[in-house]
Amino acid sequence: MLTIPSFVLNLSKNYLLPSTNMSDSRSRRIGKELADVRRDTQAGIQVWTVNESDISRLKGMFKGPPDTAYEGGYYTIDVEIPIDYPFRPPKMKFDTKIYHPNISSQTGAICLDILKDQWSPVYTVKSALISLQSLLCTPEPSNPQDAQVAQVYIENHDQFIKTAKEWVRLYAQPPAFIDVEEEGDSxxxxxxxxxxxxxxxxxxxxxxxxxxxxxxxxxxxxxxxxxxxxxxxxxxxxx
Missing domain, CATH: 1.10.8 (Helicase, Ruva Protein; domain 3)
Structure with a gap:
């Protein structure tokens, strides 16, 4: 289980605060989603607000899946909720640098269908983050966001694995507020x-x-x- 610092956990009291730049229905929806993430201690997914007065700007975090090149990494995702959410998908990008054909190694931009034309209002921020975590298990080099990484993935897979693991070591180490020893197998x-x-x-x-x-x-x-x-x-x- 990821351990989130107290300043994040305390935001639960403010999940449903209204904001002048978002509809009440969107605020309620996001508030419910954040509360659900807090209750689900087994998912290995965390979401918190950047500014407790504006729950349209979020951060998400998950661990790299086991038995992949990303195992042991901690990945922070920037999440921006559009005004007409959930009828349009959240905008997401990786804050943590990652070597993956469907994620830009420069900007963190993501190529994933449910964040584009395959989005449905039944999806949530948590389910989108779970899909991102799954993307680390199953890269799609035929539809890349980063063409150079995709080329290495196809032409020299051993080098791809080596570089991806090196980027975990360099860029995806646990944040200071994560107690690795307390984490279990979710x-x-x-x-x-x-x-x-x-x-x-x-x-x-x-x-x-x-x-x-x-x-x-x-x-x-x-x-x-x-x-x-x-x-x-x-x-x-x-x-």
């Missing part, structure tokens, strides 16, 4: 890709991790071998 040893794929069906991460742990399901192979496969897993989560 997936309880379950492959994050399995958890995230089930979240796409609308299930809460806590529910998924609890149910899969009881059945000792840790990997995609375990899912495939479960009675009735993915349908059996979905039935398990529904009951």
């Amino acid at each position: 997936y309880n040893g379950i492959d994050p890709k399995v958890v995230q794929s089930l979240q796409n069906f609308g299930f809460d991460q806590n529910v998924i991790v609890s149910a899969l742990s009881k059945e000792n399901i840790k990997s995609q192979e375990d899912v495939d071998n479960y009675p009735n496969g993915i349908n059996g897993i979905l039935d398990l989560l529904l009951h």
